[in-house]
Structures are given as C-alpha cells and as structure tokens.
Amino acid sequence: ETGVTQSPTHxxxxxxxxxxxxxxxxxxHNTVSWYQQALGQGPQFxxxxxxxxxxxxxxxxxxxxxxxxxxxxxxxxxxxxxLDDSALYLCASSLDRGAYNSPLHFGNGTRLTVT
Amino acid sequence: xxxxxxxxxMTATEGAIVQIxxxxxxxxxxxxxxxxxxxxxxxxxxxxxxxxxxxxxxxxSSFLSRSKGYSYLLLKELQMKDSASYLCAVNSNSGYAxxxxxxxxxxxxP
Numbered sequence: 001e002t003g004v005t006q007s008p009t010h011x012x013x014x015x016x017x018x019x020x021x022x023x024x025x026x027x028x029h030n031t032v033s034w035y036q037q038a039l040g041q042g043p044q045f046x047x048x049x050x051x052x053x054x055x056x057x058x059x060x061x062x063x064x065x066x067x068x069x070x071x072x073x074x075x076x077x078x079x080x081x082x083l084d085d086s087a088l089y090l091c092a093s094s095l096d097r098g099a100y101n102s103p104l105h106f107g108n109g110t111r112l113t114v115t
Numbered sequence: 116x117x118x119x120x121x122x123x124x125m126t127a128t129e130g131a132i133v134q135i136x137x138x139x140x141x142x143x144x145x146x147x148x149x150x151x152x153x154x155x156x157x158x159x160x161x162x163x164x165x166x167x168x169x170x171x172x173x174x175x176s177s178f179l180s181r182s183k184g185y186s187y188l189l190l191k192e193l194q195m196k197d198s199a200s201y202l203c204a205v206n207s208n209s210g211y212a213x214x215x216x217x218x219x220x221x222x223x224x225p
Contacts, residue, residue: 004157033212042119042202042215043158056211090157103148104213106157 002027004093004107012113013081021076021110023091031055031096032074033104034066037088049074050096078112086114117141119216121203126222127193135188135219137203145206148213149177149188152200161188161201190221198223 005024013019025032031050035043045058049068063079072093078085088111092104118140127133139147146165150158164170164179164186176189190197200220204213 035215040217042204042217043213045212045214048211050211058212103160103163104158105160106150108155108157 004091004105006089006091006107006110008110009108010111010113012115015081015083015114017081018077018079019081019112021078021089021091021112023074023076023093023107025072025074025091025093026105029093029095029105030072031094031102032068032072033092033094034074034076035090035092036060037090037109039087043090046076081114083114086112088112117205117207117214119203119205119214121201121216121219123217124220124222126224127190129193129195129223129225131193132189132191133193133221135190135201135203135221137186137188137216139184139186139203139205139216141184141205141207141214143207144181147177147179147186148204148206149175149186150202150204152202152218154199158202193223195223195225197221 007022033048034046037043046060047057048055052068065077068074088109090109092106094102121137149161152158162177169178174191179186200218202218203216
C-alpha cells in the first residue's frame with residue numbers, strides 16, 4: 001500500500017510569485033484535503049477535493065486554489081505569495097468525504113518559505 | 116467559532132504515564148481525533164472518539180465526554196520515541212474538515 005506522497009519537500013519563493021504543490025493520495029483513497037501548518041500551530045483546513053470537485057473550503061482567500069485529477073492526485077496553487085504564506089503544507093487523503101468515519105492519512109508536507 | 120485548547124508543552128519520564136487534555140467548544144460535533152506528529156514528519160492517526168467513554172489501543176487510550184467538551188489522551192509505559200507533538204482535532208458540523216488544536220509538545224526524559 002503506497003502512502004501519501006508530496007512534492008517538493010522544500011521550496012523557497014519570493015513575495016508575489018506563484019507556487020504549485022503536488023500530492024498523490026494513498027492507494028484506494030478518493031478524497032484529498034489540504035492543510036496549512038504554521039510553525040508552532042496546528043494544521044488549518046484549506047479545502048477538500050472529492051471526485052475532482054471542491055467539496056468544502058476553509059477561511060482562505062481565493063488566491064489559494066486547487067485541482068484533483070481522475071487518479072485522485074491533487075495540486076494546491078497559491079498566487080501572489082505573501083510572507084505569511086510561509087508554512088508547512090500538508091496533504092491528507094481519505095476514503096470518502098466524511099472526516100468523521102475515515103481518518104486522514106497525511107503526507108510529510110511541503111515546507112514553503114516566502115522571502 | 117471553533118476553539119480547541121490543549122497544553123503547549125509537557126514533560127514526563129520514560130516508563131511513566133502521561134495524560135494530555137483537550138477541551139473544545141465547536142459548532143456541532145461529529146467526533147474527536149488524536150494525531151501524533153514527530154518533528155519534520157506527517158501527523159499520524161492515533162485514535163477516534165465519537166461516543167462518551169474510553170477507547171483503548173495498546174499503550175494509548177483516549178477518553179471523551181461530550182457534555183463537558185473534554186477529551187484526554189493517555190500514554191502508558193512511556194518510551195523515548197513517544198517524544199512528539201500530540202494534536203487534538205474535532206470534526207464539527209461541516210463533516211469534511213478537522214479543526215485542530217495547536218498541539219501539545221511532549222518530551223520524554225530518561
């Protein structure tokens with residue numbers, strides 16, 4: 001069973017640039033959720049994708065967008081990067097949308113630094 | 116709003132027992148999760164409670180009281196490898212998102 005994989009592991013960008021982060025879900029999982037984890041904080045929900053459609057969104061501006069592909073892999077895109085976007089971005093996959101009956105399986109994350 | 120509180124740091128001795136508390140105030144409740152996160156690694160699922168009571172899984176147990184908005188994670192026979200951050204997370208009305216606390220950093224000393 002292949003776990004959740006994310007790429008790249010680390011990334012440095014300049015304020016105002018755009019970034020794309022990638023995630024491959026665990027085998028058999030059809031739902032992908034993205035979380036942002038600032039240093040010393042718990043993960044904050046960005047959005048969730050189920051069957052290639054956005055299924056829910058947290059309190060993040062529209063410059064955070066995403067995609068899910070037919071193989072259930074996913075991308076997170078962030079435009080017009082700001083210094084506060086510096087964080088660990090975690091991708092989590094699960095079976096079906098309901099977080100209450102399907103534990104999230106997290107990848108190791110992408111560490112984004114915006115300078 | 117959603118409010119989930121847990122202690123920032125705890126220290127315990129190898130072989131001992133430690134209890135990490137979590138209190139929550141959320142709009143709705145569909146279950147509470149505990150995750151373990153080692154530095155630089157992914158959070159890993161430990162336990163899930165949706166009904167009141169104690170769920171035991173090896174050295175780890177988790178308790179829930181919905182009327183009190185309270186949970187704890189109990190770690191027995193502590194090992195050095197248990198040094199990590201422990202995240203309490205609640206699934207509220209949305210059904211699809213978890214609301215995480217800031218995490219409790221546990222240090223296990225010899």
